[in-house]
Amino acid sequence: MTQKNDTSSRAIPDPDGIHQKRLDGKVALVTGAGQNIGQAIALRLAEIGARVIVNGLTREKLDGTVRMIEEAGGAAHAIATDISDPQAVTEMIAEAKGTFGGIDISVSNVGRRLHMPFDEITVRDWDESIRINLSAAFYIAREVVPGMKEKNWGRIIHVSGYDGFTGHLVNRAYNIAAKSGLHGFSKALGKELGPYGITANTLVPGAINTERDWSQYPGTVVEDVRQAIPVRRWGSVDDLAYGAVYLCTTGSFVNGQALHLNGGEFMF
Numbered sequence: 001m002t003q004k005n006d007t008s009s010r011a012i013p014d015p016d017g018i019h020q021k022r023l024d025g026k027v028a029l030v031t032g033a034g035q036n037i038g039q040a041i042a043l044r045l046a047e048i049g050a051r052v053i054v055n056g057l058t059r060e061k062l063d064g065t066v067r068m069i070e071e072a073g074g075a076a077h078a079i080a081t082d083i084s085d086p087q088a089v090t091e092m093i094a095e096a097k098g099t100f101g102g103i104d105i106s107v108s109n110v111g112r113r114l115h116m117p118f119d120e121i122t123v124r125d126w127d128e129s130i131r132i133n134l135s136a137a138f139y140i141a142r143e144v145v146p147g148m149k150e151k152n153w154g155r156i157i158h159v160s161g162y163d164g165f166t167g168h169l170v171n172r173a174y175n176i177a178a179k180s181g182l183h184g185f186s187k188a189l190g191k192e193l194g195p196y197g198i199t200a201n202t203l204v205p206g207a208i209n210t211e212r213d214w215s216q217y218p219g220t221v222v223e224d225v226r227q228a229i230p231v232r233r234w235g236s237v238d239d240l241a242y243g244a245v246y247l248c249t250t251g252s253f254v255n256g257q258a259l260h261l262n263g264g265e266f267m268f
Contacts, residue, residue, distance in 0.1 A: 019250045024049035028105035029096060029144070031083055031136070034061025036210040037159060038109040040237035041244045046074035048245065050105060053096045054078050083110055084131040086139045093143040102147035105248055108137040109159040115218060118173045126174050133178035137185060145193065154198035155248045156189055158182040159240070162206050165258070166266050183258050190256030199255040203243050206262020209234040230264035
């Protein structure tokens with residue numbers, strides 16, 4: 001008797017919504033959203049339907065981001081607060097919930113990158129920088145993860161930096177330590193929270209064309225940097241923003257990873 005081939009048990013499942021391309025009904029929090037990478041991420045997430053809470057320290061810049069989102073037909077709300085203060089983070093999330101509801105997507109983008117020789121770093125400098133660059137991501141996660149677990153869906157994104165992986169910049173000890181720590185935190189969250197439908201990943205920008213204080217990058221020659229990048233251009237803030245869009249939509253199988261966006265300057 002010929003046995004019938006039953007391939008149904010080997011079919012690859014593709015549940016509805018697993019590769020969704022829009023974020024309608026989702027609420028995103030983006031820190032450092034008054035300019036540069038954070039602003040671009042906020043704009044692109046809003047563009048595909050997310051309602052966005054934009055955070056930063058400068059109210060005028062945040063209002064500008066909100067205005068851009070609203071003029072494009074989206075919804076946004078600005079909360080100016082210092083996320084290196086855990087109580088301020090608790091209050092921010094409470095305000096966000098009262099405005100749009102629970103946070104589904106959390107993008108931690110705030111960072112401080114001062115050029116400082118190791119033997120000049122004080123304990124106060126170190127502690128303050130670690131709070132801003134690393135601990136703030138923990139303060140936010142502890143507030144938003146419970147709601148994500150209830151919904152069985154969430155996206156956590158930490159914006160790191162390639163010096164946290166390459167160590168190629170001198171006089172940046174605390175920044176390199178914090179940025180490395182951010183990715184370690186992503187991996188820990190991704191492993192623990194994956195069963196709840198929550199992914200955690202790190203976006204790693206390389207040389208990105210942003211408004212910055214060039215005094216903190218002594219000796220940098222813009223054209224030399226461009227020539228060192230195989231694609232022969234500096235990155236744009238939208239390169240990072242579309243990376244975030246991918247992780248929040250069709251990149252649902254990416255978890256605990258570092259997405260390097262550096263044009264091939266460094267290859268991992």
